Amino acid sequence: MSLAAPPQDPNAPRFRVRPPANWMNDPNGPFRWRGRHHLFYQHNPDAPVHANVHWGHASSTDLAHWEHHPIALTPTPGGPDEAGCWSGCVVDDEGVPTAVYTGVDRDHTGLGTICLARAADPDDPALADWTPLPVPVVTGPPEGLDVVMFRDPFVFRHDGRRWALVGAGHADGTPSVLLYDCDDLTDWRFTGVLLDGHDPVARAAFGGRATGWECPQLYAAQGGEWVLVVSLWDGHPWTTGYLTGRLDADLRLTPRTAGLLDHGRDFYAPAVLQEPDRVLLWGWSWEAREQGEADWAGVLSAPRVVDVHPDGALRVSPAPELRRLRAAEPFVTAPGRAGLPAAYDLTVTAREHTTVTLLRSAEGAELTLRLDPDGGTVTLDRDDWPRKEAGAPIVVPVPSAEKLTVRVLVDGSLYELFVGDRATVTERVYERADDIRELSVTPGASVTGWALAPPTRG
Numbered sequence: 001m002s003l004a005a006p007p008q009d010p011n012a013p014r015f016r017v018r019p020p021a022n023w024m025n026d027p028n029g030p031f032r033w034r035g036r037h038h039l040f041y042q043h044n045p046d047a048p049v050h051a052n053v054h055w056g057h058a059s060s061t062d063l064a065h066w067e068h069h070p071i072a073l074t075p076t077p078g079g080p081d082e083a084g085c086w087s088g089c090v091v092d093d094e095g096v097p098t099a100v101y102t103g104v105d106r107d108h109t110g111l112g113t114i115c116l117a118r119a120a121d122p123d124d125p126a127l128a129d130w131t132p133l134p135v136p137v138v139t140g141p142p143e144g145l146d147v148v149m150f151r152d153p154f155v156f157r158h159d160g161r162r163w164a165l166v167g168a169g170h171a172d173g174t175p176s177v178l179l180y181d182c183d184d185l186t187d188w189r190f191t192g193v194l195l196d197g198h199d200p201v202a203r204a205a206f207g208g209r210a211t212g213w214e215c216p217q218l219y220a221a222q223g224g225e226w227v228l229v230v231s232l233w234d235g236h237p238w239t240t241g242y243l244t245g246r247l248d249a250d251l252r253l254t255p256r257t258a259g260l261l262d263h264g265r266d267f268y269a270p271a272v273l274q275e276p277d278r279v280l281l282w283g284w285s286w287e288a289r290e291q292g293e294a295d296w297a298g299v300l301s302a303p304r305v306v307d308v309h310p311d312g313a314l315r316v317s318p319a320p321e322l323r324r325l326r327a328a329e330p331f332v333t334a335p336g337r338a339g340l341p342a343a344y345d346l347t348v349t350a351r352e353h354t355t356v357t358l359l360r361s362a363e364g365a366e367l368t369l370r371l372d373p374d375g376g377t378v379t380l381d382r383d384d385w386p387r388k389e390a391g392a393p394i395v396v397p398v399p400s401a402e403k404l405t406v407r408v409l410v411d412g413s414l415y416e417l418f419v420g421d422r423a424t425v426t427e428r429v430y431e432r433a434d435d436i437r438e439l440s441v442t443p444g445a446s447v448t449g450w451a452l453a454p455p456t457r458g
Contacts, residue, residue, distance in 0.1 A: 009294050011413035011430050015325055015343055015452050017041070017058050017066050017282070017300040023048050024298035026215060026269035027282040028055060029090030033097055034125045036061055037273075039282065040072055040099070041300060042087065048297040053084035055099070059126065063280075063303050063321035072130050073099060073117055080113050080136045082106045087152040087215055087269065088114075091162075093185050096122050100164070100185070102151040103136055112151040114138035114166070116185065133186075138166075142178070142190040146171040149212040149233070155182060156218050156274070158251060165194060169212025169233065174198065177216040177230065179251060194218075195228065195243070195253050205258035206241050209234050217272045218247075219279045221308040228253055229261060229270055229281075237268045240283070244312045257312030263396045264380075264417075265389065267301065267426035280319060281306045285414055288387035288428040301426060302409055302416055309422070317421045318409060326450035335445050340437035343452035346408040350445045357440040358408070359385070359429065367429065369406060369417070371445075376400035378419045385429050398422045411452065 018024055023044035031038045036059045043056030055073035060066045073085040081103030088101030096118050103115035113136035120129035141147035149169030156163055164180040176196035181189040197203060197210065210232035217229040226247040232238045240262055245255035261270060262283065270283035283301045291297060303319040326345055332338040340358065348356050350371040359367035365384035372378070381393040396419050398404070407418040417425040431437070441447045 009296065009412075010342060012294070012296060013299045013343075013411040013414045014454075015064075015411045016302060016414060018296065018298060019043055019045075019056050020068065021048070021295050022046060022297070023050055024056060024300070025050065025284050025286065026087045027271040027284060027300050028087055028101065029099055030271050030273035030280060030282060031090040031097065032273065032275065033092075033127060036125055037063060038090070038127060039066075039300065040090065041284075043071065045071060048295055049291050053086055055085050055101070057127070062324060063319055064324040069126050069128050072127075073101065073132065076132055076134075079103070079132065079134065080105050080115055081132065083108055085115075086112060089154050089271070091155045091185070093118070097127055098185060099130060100153045100155055102153065110148065111140050113140060114153050114188065137182075137186055138180070138188050141166075141168065145178075145193075147178075149214075150178075152215045154215070154217050155185075158247065159249075163251065164188065165216040165218055167212065167214045167216050167230070173208070173211045175210045175213040175230075175233070177213055177228065191251070194251065195255070199243075199255060201245075201255040201258050202241075202243060205243070205260075206232055210238060211235065215269045215271065217270065218253075219272050219274045219306075220247075221279070223308055223310070225308050225312070226253065227306070227308060227314070228255070229272065231269050237286070239265075240268060240270055242314050244308050244314070259313065261314065262424045262426050263394055264424070264426035265387075265391065265394075266428045267424075270301075272306070279306050280304065281316075283426065285426055285428060288389070289430055290388065299414055301414075302411075304424070313422060315421050316418065316424055318407065318416075318418060322409070325452045327453045330448050330450050332439060332447060332449040335441040335443050335447055338439045338449075340410075340439050340449075341451040342437070343411045344408075344449055345452060346410070346439070346447070346449035347405065348408070348441060348445055348447045349403055349405040350442075351403045352444060354442040354445040355440075356406075356408075356442075356445075356447075357438065358410070359431065360436045360438055361385075361432070362434040362436075369408070371404050371406060373401055373404040376404075378404065378406055378417070378423075378425075380417065380425055380427065382427060382429055387428070394425055394427070396423045396425060
């Protein structure tokens with residue numbers, strides 16, 4: 001089934017990965033196998049609420065056209081994942097795709113175990129069937145660290161050897177990332193703390209609010225630096241951050257810069273896939289309206305290519321494959337006014353202060369972007385569109401320059417803004433029946449926009 005099937009809810013994204021109905025959250029285990037990209041995700045197949053966690057599964061040959069597959073991981077009655085198959089990753093273990101995930105049993109006290117499940121038939125390009133191992137490879141956190149949060153394994157390679165990160169939080173409120181030697185995927189050995197919240201670069205960027213670092217991801221950037229991505233937990237999902245720096249021979253990370261991975265309020269738990277020539281990243285965009293307002297909840301972001309600028313800041317841009325979703329001809333090629341489709345890909349370049357309007361209410365309120373190249377800011381003002389948590393307009397700082405380009409990807413209620421290749425903003429905006437989708441751009445700017453069209457094979 002194509003993910004571009006027309007939705008019943010006009011706010012439901014059509015072109016991003018989400019199940020046909022019910023709940024989804026964290027992306028898990030992005031994985032390339034036999035010419036296909038596979039994405040797994042937290043999924044409740046029975047209701048649009050956060051419970052009964054399974055692993056959903058979709059795959060694509062081109063990062064544009066996605067197909068659903070049967071549920072990959074299901075909680076095992078009486079097993080270590082009886083209370084849920086939670087976040088993790090997928091790796092190639094000697095030719096066998098293997099899921100490494102957080103299992104929660106019936107008697108858990110908030111601490112997960114690390115479980116494995118193997119693809120039943122590695123020759124199946126759909127990887128439709130998975131077999132869980134009956135015993136966890138790690139039964140809980142290491143002793144002596146007073147760990148009260150333990151979950152979300154991520155496996156990576158360094159100098160030809162396999163290692164793993166696990167997200168953690170300690171009783172004194174310190175977040176950390178734990179490091180394991182897992183060259184033999186069935187035999188894990190704790191080797192220490194990769195990084196914790198006492199690191200001065202992390203503390204300066206994130207403050208002391210986070211009590212746990214969830215979903216740690218580590219990848220090697222093109223210039224030789226390493227990037228650690230963490231989801232900041234303070235009793236609830238808060239936001240996402242990154243740190244760039246040097247990974248020493250003894251696998252200790254020395255950060256030099258840190259910042260927010262996304263400046264919006266509706267992006268969390270990103271997962272990365274390290275390919276030979278690039279790194280791809282997907283995140284979860286939760287609902288900014290109350291649960292139960294629709295028969296679905298949650299969507300994954302568009303795939304993003306991530307790297308590092310020479311100054312250590314994150315470099316991020318939409319995956320180039322997303323251009324395959326564009327209609328054959330643009331619907332707008334000059335500033336002025338134009339109607340907007342429900343899903344589109346819009347690029348605006350400004351050399352002076354520019355205002356872009358994307359949505360207008362019946363009362364005349366406007367959802368606007370303000371681009372200020374000289375001041376080095378992009379401001380999103382959507383406060384007339386209600387959400388669970390109110391907030392001031394989002395102001396994104398970037399280096400001042402002669403020109404400033406913003407690419408806007410909209411798919412139903414999912415708004416993703418790419419400010420040059422320096423920052424992203426992910427927000428959910430729910431249209432009302434009498435809202436008007438209309439583009440207005442200040443004269444003097446450059447603008448081009450395409451409607452998104454269901455992709456075709458080939």
